[in-house]
Amino acid sequence: GENVEQHPSTLSVQEGDSAVIKCTYSDSASNYFPWYKQELGKRPQLIIDIRSNVGEKKDQRIAVTLNKTAKHFSLHITETQPEDSAVYFCAAQSGSARQLTFGSGTQLTVLP
Amino acid sequence: DAGITQSPRHKVTETGTPVTLRCHQTENHRYMYWYRQDPGHGLRLIHYSYGVKDTDKGEVSDGYSVSRSKTEDFLLTLESATSSQTSVYFCAISNGQRADGYTFGSGTRLTVV
Numbered sequence: 001g002e003n004v005e006q007h008p009s010t011l012s013v014q015e016g017d018s019a020v021i022k023c024t025y026s027d028s029a030s031n032y033f034p035w036y037k038q039e040l041g042k043r044p045q046l047i048i049d050i051r052s053n054v055g056e057k058k059d060q061r062i063a064v065t066l067n068k069t070a071k072h073f074s075l076h077i078t079e080t081q082p083e084d085s086a087v088y089f090c091a092a093q094s095g096s097a098r099q100l101t102f103g104s105g106t107q108l109t110v111l112p
Numbered sequence: 113d114a115g116i117t118q119s120p121r122h123k124v125t126e127t128g129t130p131v132t133l134r135c136h137q138t139e140n141h142r143y144m145y146w147y148r149q150d151p152g153h154g155l156r157l158i159h160y161s162y163g164v165k166d167t168d169k170g171e172v173s174d175g176y177s178v179s180r181s182k183t184e185d186f187l188l189t190l191e192s193a194t195s196s197q198t199s200v201y202f203c204a205i206s207n208g209q210r211a212d213g214y215t216f217g218s219g220t221r222l223t224v225v
Contacts, residue, residue: 100157
């Protein structure tokens, strides 16, 4: 089955700096890669996603890049703000029921 | 909220007792999933369903069973709860019409003592 590795597990940045979270996946058949943000005690919320036929996607301060050859994808957050502090999960989708396999998460802390 | 609800939100149960968690959706989505969330492990798939009475095992299915007798309801049963099943359980739904992200329920915090 699919295996998704996520790094780093914790990340602290100064407000206004950029943050980068990286993931690798194992199944070359995976074709969809969402990112979720989870605040303490809340449900994961989809923040951005990318499909396998696209190399990069941007939404305001958030961008995701995908390298299918190397089987890795990354989340980039620019001009970080305290409200960006949360746990971020990457995921890869494969299988007939479109199952998502998640990375182990990154605790992002934005220091004021 | 978001067309998916989980019940109960919190539960404490004793080792060896059966426990059933409920996921209810109003979106008429075909696919439903149960995940557990533990520190350092992210979200791990327990079971999933691709239609009424159509279910399959995920990565960590031992000790769990599921049923889906109606489109809107997906039940997760811990047949004989153990302390290792103390976790936060999330249900998710997907319309499956295209590669798409999930919508998650609010989660159930289960403690087995």
